[in-house]
Amino acid sequence: MKSVTRRDFVRTAAFAAAATKFITAARGQSATTPAMPAMPTASKVGAAPVRWLDGTAPNAFGGATWGLPWPRGQHGADTSFTLKAPNGAAVPVQTWPLATWPDGSLKWSAHAVPADISLAEHYEVEPGSPAAPAHRLTASESGDSITIDTGVITARIAKSGKVLVPELSRGGKAIATKGRLVCLLEDRSQPGVTRDQAFDGVIDKVTLEQDGPVRAVVKLEGRHSDGDRAWLPFVLRLYFYAGGDRVRAMHTIVFNGDQNKDFIKGLGLRFDVPMRAKLYDRHVRFAGQDNGLFGEAVRGITGLRRYPGPEVVAAQYEGKATPPLSEWAETVSSRLDYIAAYDEWTLSQPNADGFQIRKRTKPGYTWLMSGQGQRAGGYGYLGTPQGGLGFGLRNFWQSYPAGFALTGATSETATVTVWMWSPDAPAMDLRSYHDGLGQDTYAKQYNGGLAITYEDYEPGFDTPMGVARTSEVFLDVCAATPSREELTQLAAVTREPAVLITTPKHLNAAGVFGGTDIWRPADRSTPARAKIEDKLDWYFDFYHDQQEQRRWYGYWNYGDVMHTYDADRHEWRYDVGGFAWDNSELSTDIWLWLSFLRTGRADQFRFAEAMTRHTGEVDVHHVGRFAPLGSRHNVLHWGCSAKQLRISTAINRRYYYYLTGDERVGDLMREQLEAARTLVKVPPTRKLASADQPGDVARPEAKGQDRVGLSLGTDWGSLAGAWFTEYERTGSELMKNRLLTSMRTIGAQPHGFFSIGATMHLDTAEFSIAPEGSIGFSHLASVFGLVEICAELIQNFDVPEFRQTWLDYCVLYNADRETQEASLGRSNRGNLRQGHARLTAYAAEKLDRQDLAARAWEEFKGNNRWETYEPERKRLEGPEYIRPVDEAAGVSTNGTAQWGLAAIECLALVGDTWPAE
Incomplete structure (x- = not known):
């Protein structure tokens, strides 16, 4: 490679126009990749295809919300949209903007459809007047x-007190009452x-966040109280769709107790249910293993010594009203009081591999084991x-x-509790897992625990102060006991709710999430591309399987993966420090x-969804x-003890938020807008200056408030992600000014992104200028x-000095020592060179430099020659x-993530320049 000084770089670099070429995803799939359904395409300019994530329409549907991206300048922010089925019929839809481009045009829109639509295999969104729902939600x-009135059910939601949802009714009849946490x-x-x-x-506090005509959202905020103590903040969002009888509840707690004293034994959502039938017509159902179903009556009439009649038995089994007692065999109807009725029923899942169902006639009497299974x-x-x-x-x-x-269950009013944490299990234990091991100084912490x-x-x-957890609950307000087949369908869409989404091709063409500068749809059109695509699939499939095989499950754990493997004991290092x-x-x-x-795979969506829920809640301190x-x-x-923006970053949440319009994730990103202020109190580098010095050493001098x-x-980068997202969502001038000011003052640094020692003004986001020669290399x-x-x-944003500074960094990080020294006066062969190949590829595409493209692929291959490593x-x-x-x-997670990102981005930027074999 030709040596390039920073001065020469600044003087001669030219930026290529943004590429508008798109790569069509190949139909071929690797052996481990699920076959994808044919992707719909938009039939006209300005329209967008919409498909079901799982490829086919669901058997049961309660309404859905999804996000759609639009190319810059294509639609105004106030554009109305219509939803069309394949036959051209208009489908009711409600639309609202999620984000705009800097020119004010629409970038992301959110759409909601009612629960009672005719389900088609796919749809198309285009400008136009939306069709009105058959049952308008009010x-x-x-x-x-x-x-809230969906046209089928009515919900009354309180604004104060302990009863959050006084009533869910249908047809003027209360089905569930006194909803409480x-x-x-x-x-x-x-x-x-x-x-x-x-x-x-x-x-x-209660907020009506959306009020129809298709979708309504109510947000309830509060704390748990026993009259003397108020603690454990909660957020409960209730979602309703026109024509629907299903309520979606998103339940979040924030732990703010003392982990050494406060052990949560149970955490639940509870409703009372009026029981308007004789005991033998009261039905209990639990979804069992796979599509199995446990179904019994409070007072069973099967298996008796006397037989009540085939119509009676069939009705009870099927969950229908039994015939009048006069049509029963008198040998049974005259002895009903001698048949035990069961007042209490439980289903408990204490771990990922076993559940049990029990029942008893009343408190003080033994429980009967009614059923068992795995999941x-x-x-x-x-x-x-x-x-x-x-x-x-x-x-x-x-x-x-x-x-x-x-x-x-034997009373006039029964009570149902959905336990997010079941009291049948041991109480939540959030205590530390060791006593500190004598690490009472920075030197011991840095040179001791961190080193070993x-x-x-x-x-x-x-x-755990301030960590949170969100659970998703569904409530179906039923006019009668559903059939067994209907119940298995409701259970299926509870496990995997129906998701509408657009195609990889449309997402990429809209230019969102970096567009072709970062990613393109999966493409197996050449042997080299196919090999990389296959390995991308291999890595995902491996982690997907490891989650199941290693049981990465649990209330506080589900969604995360392990960091590093211990080959000696054939176990991920679940118990080894960091x-x-x-x-x-x-x-x-x-x-x-x-x-x-890139792929549109449902399994990848749900794996990433679970991780977004976890990492945004559990891995972050919210209070x-x-x-x-x-x-x-x-x-x-x-x-x-490393409390960091790089973990709470809004960048990790943007994808799910824009693809789904999820309000809770929107809240999480907004939390990060002023996160830099916490770093004043908790400096990230507080231990580094004293790492090699014995004893206690004072923290670095405070920078002021x-x-x-x-x-x-x-x-x-994390702050910029939060500010940029807020600017997109709201048009905030404050956020825009912070972005532009910080970008310009980064561009003014003497050594660009290699500069160290700059400080940022918390209000304006202006960086001070680092001293000449203050250079750092961080992998x-x-x-x-x-x-x-x-x-x-x-x-x-058009900020030339920032763009140039970023390109400098992309070229120089992995450059040879001569090039680094000519530009920076020093050199460093940085770590994670393979992951940084994507920076080289970015510069190669933007500067139209084939030498950088070739270098990017050499870096991607790595020291062990990637093509020979399997x-x-x-x-x-x-x-x-x-x-x-x-x-x-x-395989390690660090390496997998960075290899995967390098593969995806190198394919997008320099994919056509793979060196000849």
Whole structure:
């Protein structure tokens, strides 16, 4: 490569026009890749195709919301849209903007369809007047409540008090009442003594976020209280769709207790259900293994010594009203009081591999084991032929310990509790997993634990204060007991709700998420491309299978993956300091989402969705001293003392938010707007200056309350992601000005992104100018979303000095020593060179330099020549592990994520320049 000085670079570099070429996804699939359905295409300019994520329309449907991107300048922000079925029929739809381009044109729109539409295999969105729903949803407010009417059911939602949802009714009849949140606490504040306390969710604030005509959203915020103590903040969002009888509830808690005293024993959503039938016409249903169903009556009439008659037995089994007693065999009807009736029923899933169903006649009497299996379907029903409540918890066994409890089934009013944390399991234990191991100084922490177990420990930092968890609950307000087939369908769409989404081709053509500057649809048109595509599939499939084989499940764990493997004991390092849970390290989230954008695979979407839910909630402190920063990888998700923007970054959340319009994820991104202020109190580099010095060393001098020291990579990139997203969503001039000011002052740094020592003004985002010669090389600077967000910023804003500075960095990071020294006065052969190949590829495409394109592929191949390296997937059986599993000893999550991102982005940018073999 020709040596290039920074001065020459600045003087001679020219930027290629943004490419508009698109690559059509090949139909061929690898052996491990699920066959994809044919993707619909838009029939006219300005339209967008919409498809079902799983390829076919669902058997049961309760309404849906999805996001659609649009090319810059194509539609105004206030454009009305219509939804068309393949036969040209207009389908009712509600539309609202999610984001705009800098010119004010529409970038992302959100769309919602009613529950009672005729389901087609695919649809098309185009400008036009939307069709009105057959049942228009209405929302009205009174002094003390909000009423939602879908045209099928009516919900009354309180604005204050302990009863959040006073009533869910259908046809003027109350089906479920007194909806409330419950928390059972095992108080261990006194050593050796436990005290059980019951807390109810109490409303602090209610917001009607959307009011129809197709979709309504109500947000309830509050805390749990027992009258003396109010704690454990919650957010409960309720979703309704026109023509629907299903309510979607998104339930979030934020832990703000003392992990050494407050042990949550139970966490649930509870409703009362009026029972308007005789005991033999009261029906209990639980979804079992696979499509199995447990179905019994409160008072069973089968298996008796006397037979009531075939019509009677069939009716009870099928969940219908039994014939009048006069039509029963008198030998049974005259002895009903001698048949036991069961008042309480439970389904408990204490782990990922086993559930049990029990029932008993009343408190004080024994429980009967009614059924067992491995993984329950996460759905149940209690009611009569006159109506009842269906209830489901998504990711039921994946987020164990979960459960359902039915009480009072023999009374006039029964109670249903959906347990997000079942009291049948041990109480939540959020304590530290060790006592600090004597690490009472920075020197011990840095040269001790970090050096041996990769754990960055500091007393008081390994706290769950402020971590959150979101659960998804579904409630079906039924006019009668559903048939067994209908119940299995409701259970199926609870486990995997119907998702509408557009195609990879349309997403890429719209230019969102960096467009062709970052990714393009999967393409196997050449042997070289096919080989890389196959390996991309291999890595995803391996992690997808590892989640199941290694049981990466549980209420606080589901959605995350492990960081590093221990080949000696054939186990991921779940118990070794900083090698355990990954916590988004090196952009695992982004790798998964870009993989989905390219392929449209349903399994990739759901894997990435679960990770987004987890990493945005559990790995981030939402209240308390460290809010809103995230925690670096650790045995416990919150255990590391490195509280960092690179983990809480909005960049990881943008994909799911724009593809779904999810309000909770929107809240999480908004939390990050002022995150830099926490770094004033918790400096990320506080230990580095004292790493080689014994004893206690004072922290670095504070920068004051208006300035903060930031890295230009992981820190500023994360802030820029939050500011940019907020600007897209709202048009905020404050956010735009912060972006432009920070970009310009980064561009003014003497050594660009290699500069160290600059501080940022917290209000204006202006960086001070670092001293000449203050140069640093960090292999982590660009691997937490900086590459991806810089591509979008350059795409959206014309800031020449920033664009040039970023291209300098892209060329120089992996450059040879002579080139680095000519430009920077020093050199460094940085780590993660293979992952940084995508930076070289970006510069090659933008500068139209074939030498850089060739260099990018050489970097991507790596020292061991990538084309000859194939991870070995070995089956372990017998005494090597506790059950049959696969291992690939050379695979790590850091390497996988960075290799995957390099592969995706190099294919997009220099894919046509793969060197001849």
